[in-house]
Amino acid sequence: MRGAAAALALAWRAGPWLATAFALLTLAGAALPVVTAWLTKSAIDLIARGAATAPALTGLGTALAACGVLAAVVPQAARYAREETGRRVGLAAQDRLFQAAERFVGLARFEDPVFLDRLRMAQQHGATTPGQVVSAVLGIARTTVTGAGFLGSLLVVGPWMAPVVVCAAVPSLAAELWLARRRAAMLWRIGPAERREFFFRELLVNVQAAKEMRLFGTGAHLRELMNGRRRAANAERGRTDRRELRVQGAAGAFGALAAGGGLVWALHAAAGGGLTIGDVSLFAAAVAGVQGALTGLAVEVAAAHQQLLLFGHYLAVLGGEPDLPVPPLPRPAPPLRRGVELRDVWFRYSPDHPWTLRGLNLTIPYGEAVGLVGRNGAGKSTLVKLLCRMYDPERGEILWDGTDIRELDPAGLRARIGAVFQDYMQYDMTAAENIGLGDVGRIGDRARIEAAARGAGAHGFVAALPRGYDTLLSRLFFQGDDLGGDLGGDPDGGAGNGPGGAPGTGVLLSGGQWQRLALARAYLRGDRDLLILDEPGSGLDAEAEHEIHAGLREHRRGRTSVLVSHRLGTLRDAGLLVVLDGGRVAEQGAHAELLARGGLYAHLFGLQAQGYRTVEPDDGDLAPAFPPGAGDGARADLPGA
């Protein structure tokens, strides 16, 4: 009932007038068959009794014709009202669903397969169920009106037949409800297989996957994995369909036998003079009408029941518990004045995963450029995500100027942070939008976007694109064929970039160019209190890396920032270098201090520097160019020096 009320409320809010019109048209359509049957009976009886006068026949004929016209028009109008209601409800339901998904503060929900299955069901059924429930409720009302009308007629013509016909339909109703529950359970059961099938389906047409698929010849293998999921899901669906066939067939045959028996009685009664010919016509229409109505009722109730069971997933997502606790009245995140401190932070991605951070203690002082270093898997990106509160530590705390970030408004905290993630996004949108999404409040501010692009070394190649900043960075769509319009929009309002204003194709960027755009996106938020850059230069050529890190050094001066990089040369002048190992801070200090200490940093730095040596081993210099403790003497050989 809660689901039905929620679905109906959604439909009502989406368009009260439309919903009312839909209801009235449906009820009018329901009354028409009963009125038509009575008019037909009256006409037949008048003619059979020889009492038909011309005006009476004209009146009845005109009324029947009017019913015919209405019967032709009303269902069309009702269908339009239903479709329009469905469209509006679909939009409202989709918007509410994605708002709800956005309300989850962190990332954990999106890594939980049960939640993802539920989200898929919610997406599939959230948009359509409310419209279908409205249809079903009105369908129930329609069949009830039609059924009640015919049942009344049956009571007049053959009173004992009415309960028989009703009882004959009861098994059908019970069977439909049982089947609906089984079908909803089956859809939930096959959800994971269908989600995997969807994954393989997307993979098979994904341009990035296409390269490896062609080279490694994995297409057939992946296709088989996809088909296997479809076969398994089809087998379950087939089993359900066969069960429905058996159960519905038996219930239908039972009802038909009852109706057939009644018809035999009516024919005998008419032959014996107990019923008029008009009565027989009305009786046949009434039996068919009541049975049709009851079967329709069973189907509508069952469909609504099934939809509501599935709609439960939509409501579960909407009313889902927050993934990370937020106090009812969170404090606004204040401007950073002292720094961010991680105190004895323990974190693992779930209780099934090993600890990623194990009692990590670290202070990021205000105004300091911090460099974060460590082997693959040491936990650097995890630390970055915790700083943005994508997850909460299981033990310990993260303090923003002394306040636990769990007490702060998450949106307010994030508004104070600018970041480039290691797995940054490449949006299939225009270059301006790709940068502007860093700060949607300024997405139309072309001057700021250009300034951010210049800072990230992206302005040159963006300006040289066919439509400059308005060039679509995608080959998935045509430029200018978007009915909804671009977010950042062309200030001149131009449409396509093809010849004659026709839609043109977009452009693809290189890996390093994408990376510079991601950096520009972060620069658009460059005035934020904390700047986090996770491997911002990994795809850049040597020249670009040098140029960008010089810009970054300038940008980070006096700002609180964390830069993660494996290219240790780019971090050497960070005020504080922090080395992570085994989920803890293994060492920290300035470059020279760490080299002198001869620990992990010195080891990694030495290995990397060896690769940049200009002196060949044959020259007698077999030792690493930067042995532990070599200090600044070897600096000249390193890029970014």
Ligand SMILES: Nc1ncnc2c1ncn2[C@@H]1O[C@H](COP(=O)(O)OP(=O)(O)OP(=O)(O)O)[C@@H](O)[C@H]1O
């Ligand atoms: N979303 C996740 N779910 C489960 N485990 C994860 C997740 N993300 C990372 N991990 C695990 O956490 C550990 C630390 O990963 P993280 O990405 O923080 O390392 P990193 O230091 O940034 O490594 P790299 O230098 O390779 O980027 C790894 O063992 C990884 O498998």
